[in-house]
Amino acid sequence: MEYASEQEVEVAVPHIRALQKSMNGVLFGQSELIDLVITGLLARGHILLEGLPGLGKTELVKGLSKTLGLDTKRVQFTPDLLPGDITGNPVLQETDGKRSFVFQPGPLFTNLVLADEINRASPKTQSALLEAMQERCVTVLGVTHALPAPFFVLATQNPIELEGTYPLPEAQLDRFLFKLEVMRNSAATLEQIVMMRELGEEPAVEATMNAEEFDQVINLVRKIYLPDVVANYIARLVTATHPGESESAKFIKFGSSPRAALSLASAAKARALMNERPNASFEDVKWVAPSVLRHRVLLDYNAQVEGITVNQVIDQVIAEVPFQDQSTPKTLKSATA
Numbered sequence: 001m002e003y004a005s006e007q008e009v010e011v012a013v014p015h016i017r018a019l020q021k022s023m024n025g026v027l028f029g030q031s032e033l034i035d036l037v038i039t040g041l042l043a044r045g046h047i048l049l050e051g052l053p054g055l056g057k058t059e060l061v062k063g064l065s066k067t068l069g070l071d072t073k074r075v076q077f078t079p080d081l082l083p084g085d086i087t088g089n090p091v092l093q094e095t096d097g098k099r100s101f102v103f104q105p106g107p108l109f110t111n112l113v114l115a116d117e118i119n120r121a122s123p124k125t126q127s128a129l130l131e132a133m134q135e136r137c138v139t140v141l142g143v144t145h146a147l148p149a150p151f152f153v154l155a156t157q158n159p160i161e162l163e164g165t166y167p168l169p170e171a172q173l174d175r176f177l178f179k180l181e182v183m184r185n186s187a188a189t190l191e192q193i194v195m196m197r198e199l200g201e202e203p204a205v206e207a208t209m210n211a212e213e214f215d216q217v218i219n220l221v222r223k224i225y226l227p228d229v230v231a232n233y234i235a236r237l238v239t240a241t242h243p244g245e246s247e248s249a250k251f252i253k254f255g256s257s258p259r260a261a262l263s264l265a266s267a268a269k270a271r272a273l274m275n276e277r278p279n280a281s282f283e284d285v286k287w288v289a290p291s292v293l294r295h296r297v298l299l300d301y302n303a304q305v306e307g308i309t310v311n312q313v314i315d316q317v318i319a320e321v322p323f324q325d326q327s328t329p330k331t332l333k334s335a336t337a
Contacts, residue, residue: 001223002223003223003224003225003278003279004220004223004224004225004273004278005278006278008220008223008278009220009273009276009277009278010276012216012217012220012273013273013276015208015209015213015214015217016038016042016217016273016274018208018209019038019067019068019208019209020034020035020038021208022063022067022205022206022208023037023038023060023063023064023067025203025205026056026059026060026063026203026205027056027059027060027063028185028189028192028193028196029185029186029188029189029192030056030060030182030183030185033060033180033182033183034060035274036178036180036288036291037049037060037064037154037178037180038274039178039267039270039271039274039288040177040178040267040270040291041064041068041152041218042217042218042221042270042273042274043177043218043221043263043266043267043269043270044150044152044218044221044266045152045176045177045178045263045266045267046133046152046153046154046155046175046176046177047152047153047154047155047176047177047178047179047180048118048155048156048157048168048173048176048178048179048180048295049061049154049155049156049157049180049182050156050157050158050159050179050180050181050182051156051158051159051181051182051183052158052159052182052184053158055182055183055184055185056182057156057182058074058114058116058156059202059203061112061114061154061156062074062114062202063203063205064112064154065111065112065114066205066206066207067205067206067207067208068112068207068208068209068211068214069207069209069210069211069214070110070111070112070150070152070211070214071110071111071112071148072110072111072112072113072114073107073108073109073110073112073113073114074107074113074114074116075107075113075114075115075116076116076117077115077116077117077118077119077120077121077125077126078120078121079120079121079122081121081122081125082125083124083125083127083128084106084140085106085125086106086107086108086125086128086129087106087108087128087132087138087140088103088104088105088106088108088109088138088140088145089103089104089106089140090102090103090104090140090141091103091104101141103140103143103145105145106138108129108132108138108147109138109145109147109148110148110151111148111149111150111151111152111211112151112152112154113151113152113153113154114154114155114156115129115153115154115155115156116155116156117156117157117158118155118156118157118168119157119158119165119166119167119168120158120165120166121166122166123166123167123168123169126166126168126169126172127169127171127172129153129172129175130171130172130175132147132151132153133153133172133175133176134175136149136151150214150215150218153176155176170254170298173295173296174257174259174260174295174296175259176295177263177266177267177292178267178288178291178292179291179294179295180291217273220273221266221269221270221273222269224269224270224272224273224277224278224279224280225278225279225280226265226268226269226279226280227279227280229282229323229324230268230280230281230282230284230285231265232324232325233282233285233321233323233324233325234261234264234265234268234285235261236321236325237264237285237289237293237317237318237321238255238256238258238260238261238264238293239255240317240320240321241255241256241260241293241296241297241314241317242255242256243255246317246320246321247316247320248313248316248317248320249313249317250302251299251300251302251303251306251308251313252297252298252299252300252303252313253298253299253300254297254298255296255297256293256296256297257296259296260292260293260296263292264285264288264289264292265280267284267288267291267292268280268281268284268285268288269284271284271287271288272284282323286318289314289318290311290314290315290318293314293317294310294311294314297310297313297314299313
């Protein structure tokens with residue numbers, strides 16, 4: 001396999017810096033959240049944004065579509081939304097005196113789908129996204145239709161405690177690369193928003209790269225080198241989320257899937273490119289791990305009784321797992337030589 005060179009990284013970095021600058025002008029005081037969202041996109045992943053209404057989740061996604069020049073469609077999820085409303089439906093049409101069903105594409109046929117308040121739709125409708133998110137295609141009446149490339153789902157959801165929401169199925173959660181928590185702003189950031197924004201007026205966003213340049217950047221992520229010792233760390237970290245594999249896992253009912261390990265590897269490569277490096281490191285994995293694992297771990301009843309959150313458990317698991325496997329120090333030493 002051909003790996004990324006330092007020269008290729010140097011060419012891609014200015015595009016990433018311009019994207020970061022543009023998005024920080026859309027959402028004030030949320031630089032880490034923006035970096036995580038950009039990391040997820042570079043890793044070709046879907047992203048779930050959770051937070052209370054009015055924190056800027058929708059504006060963030062709309063700003064991304066403008067600055068990247070991607071075709072975007074928004075779907076407002078509601079309890080009466082049907083699967084065909086998002087995937088598309090066959091429509092009976094008459095041509096030359098003959099009637100036949102012609103597939104009418106739904107809003108999924110775009111580059112970036114904003115699934116707004118996804119947890120307000122029924123589980124049946126939420127599940128209609130499964131094939132699209134994993135296979136990048138939609139099957140209707142036995143016919144498979146490919147989705148445009150690139151294809152991303154950026155979904156927003158309100159905390160599950162709010163009235164009128166449904167929990168997302170575990171199979172669908174596992175298809176999101178990241179679950180990011182959008183926190184409220186500080187007083188200083190709120191003052192900045194009040195001074196520079198008008199109610200109902202969208203922020204001005206300029207395109208930072210075209211579709212071809214964006215495609216080149218995300219293709220470069222796949223060429224970032226992942227050392228064997230870092231891959232070993234990813235495997236041990238995911239294993240530690242299963243019951244009996246670590247001290248903190250005593251509160252876990254179900255651990256992360258192999259897809260979590262692949263997600264960690266892809267996200268770590270993307271983070272390495274954002275840090276101007278042609279190879280992924282332990283710190284890259286550690287930085288993206290909470291966002292990759294928090295929605296892939298299901299806590300047991302004891303954790304709920306003791307008031308322990310999934311973020312606390314994930315943080316403890318990450319703290320427990322060393323960068324290098326202590327059981328095979330000689331092998332790891334020779335691998336890094």
